[in-house]
Amino acid sequence: MGCAHGKCCNRDSSTSDEHSGHHQRGIRPYKNKDGLTQRSLELVHVPSHNFTLQYSSLTQHGYYPDTTDRENQDSFCIKTQIQGNPNVHFFGVFDGHGQYGAHCSNFVKDKLVEILSSDPTLLDDPLKAYNSAFLATNSELRDSEIDDALSGTTAITVLVVGDTLYVANVGDSRAVIAVKDGDRILAEDLSVDQTPFRKDEYDRVKLFGARVLSVDQVEGLKDPDIQHWGDEESHGGDPPRLWVPNGMYPGTAFTRSVGDSTAEKIGVIAVPEISIVRLTPSHLFFVVASDGVFEFLSSQTVVNMATAKVSYTLDFNACLLQNNATAYKDPSDACTAIAGDSYKRWLELENRTDDITIIIVQIKGLSNQSVVGTTDSEVHSRPCQTGGSMNQSAAIVPPLMHQKPLESVGHSSCSFLSLYIYIYLSHLFFIHCATRLVDLPYTWFLCFATCVIFFIVVPAYIQPLGEESSYYLCFLMIFFSK
Incomplete structure (x- = not known):
């Protein structure tokens, strides 16, 4: 759900890694007509705490009957061993919008990781580095040859640092973690959608002079003085959007993004909200996905679908484990199941579908005791893997103050x-x-x-x-x- 110049946004796109450089203003958006891109199962070891991340990703081209040549504007990035550190890994999903949304999402996914990877303060202060990287990426996009006046991208990213997750969010994409609670698996949000449904975000953009109205209100079909739209889960397909005081643009359904220089004047900013989660053995997997997944599926529903051999409770607020099941052995199967159901829900409720991108990362072998020191194996940094045509019991706590988050810890117990x-x-x-x-x-x-x-x-x-x-x-x- 991005900008609105009418009932639906016009989104041209691509997620090809080979096109993620600078682009001329006004050029024709590049064409990526591949419908589905799915990466094979991959895994990476985290030696500092002796557990493994097993992950897979999938991006599905949206269906727009009136613009059959419309392309996927979503992109994603998976980069392991940031700064050559085997304990630091990055997962991100970027949902572009506007005429040059695909250019924006590809530019941001590359530039954000590049800035993080070269920031010397990342080892000492990941929060500061994360925040600076988003703002610097926004400035770089503004100074590039990409026209971001009415185009931009959301960004939901997870930086794994040992047994700690740093989750930075700009926009309405989402990250969710699955937590085992007895015989149940519960979904806990790692991010909160930044939309006018949130009172704090609504109040903030109003201070910048934004008009907050649904499309029906703008077109005079509903009373514009009514400033209540229900909740985000049941808004009925016509959410509140942001408009300049005396115009019919930009119509963004989110309050934060990277790009959108016009919307920045009415409070749409690139400052991320960052949460910190210390992993425990109760954490089974986390999901990073665009709003194409979460538009009609709740966080709990997504976790339920990613969990194999389950029976649903009557209120559908949790799932019950059967036969000691935890989750799909292969997260690529879970990605396929969730993307398929999301696509189906879209077609049942709309005459189109949004682009759908999802990363599922399973947490394997994490115990309460960490392994100290790093392995003697060769340390190398893998290139960023990208989507495209290749295309709260979850212990949200700050890291220990006496320990640098990215450093290994020496032995502290008796030999x-x-x-x-x-x-x-x-x-x-x-x-x-x-x-x-x-x-x-x-x-x-x-x-x-x-x-x-x-x-x-x-x-x-x-x-x-x-x-x-x-x-x-x-x-x-x-x-x-x-």
Whole structure:
């Protein structure tokens, strides 16, 4: 759902990686007539926490009966090992709109990753780097040869840094994570759509002088003074849009985007909203998708569809696991199922479909304990994979302040050698105490208590203290046993 110069937007497009450079203003949009692009199953290991990301992606050309040569304006980017770091990976979906929306989405997907990859502050402050990258990308697009006056793109991106997700969103595309809760799998949004349905966004753009009206209100079919459109899940296909005070443009159904220089004057900005999520073993997979998926499917419905062998509850707000099922073994199957159902829902409720793009990333083998250090394998940065003709229990918490997010952490627990020495000396100390206490009353009770203290309680407390502390305690035990 992008700009509106009438009931529907006119979107020309492409997502070809080979066309993601600078483009002349006013040139004819390049043509990509491929209907469906799906990448094969791929995976990447995250050595810092010893888990694997298994992912797949799919983009489906929209169907517009009045413009059969219309092309896909969605694009996506998957880039692993950002800055050569095996623990840092990027997943993004970009939904272009306007006459040059395809140019915008391709430009932004390339430029955003390029800026992030070259930012020296990314290791120290990913939040600042993320925010700066979006604003710099917007400026680069403005200075490029692409006409972004009435064209632009949304951007929903996930930066994986070890066991932490940094989710940056501009627009109305969405990221969702699946969380296992007992026998249920719940969907939790990692982003919040930035549209006039949100009161905070509505109030913000009104301060810039934007008129917020549906198309029917603009055309005089409904009262323009009514500033309530229900909720986003049930707006009935005519959402509120942004218009300049004395004109019939730009008609954007979102309040933030990259590009859209005309809409910027009425409050449409490229500042991302960023959320941080610390992954746990309860997190099964996350979905990054354009609004072509979420226009008629809720976040929970998408998670339900991505989960294999499930039965739906009566209120359809969660799914129940059967036979210890978790999710599709191959996320490409889940992508196909969701895209297919989205396409079907569009045709049932509209006379067209939007472009549909989805990335599903499964989280495999994550435990509560992280592996320290990095592997000795060769570190290399893979090129950005792109779409085209090749074309809240989810623990939203900031990272630990004492740890740089992109750095590996050294060992902090006792080595096996020191622990073995401690247990051996505890055994000697126990025997020594037993011989001293043999003639006292309650001898066996005291021996048992001594055993519990030195074999269970003390090791539990000293192990996190480090190897050096354990050696000091061993020395003290030897001294007091004399």
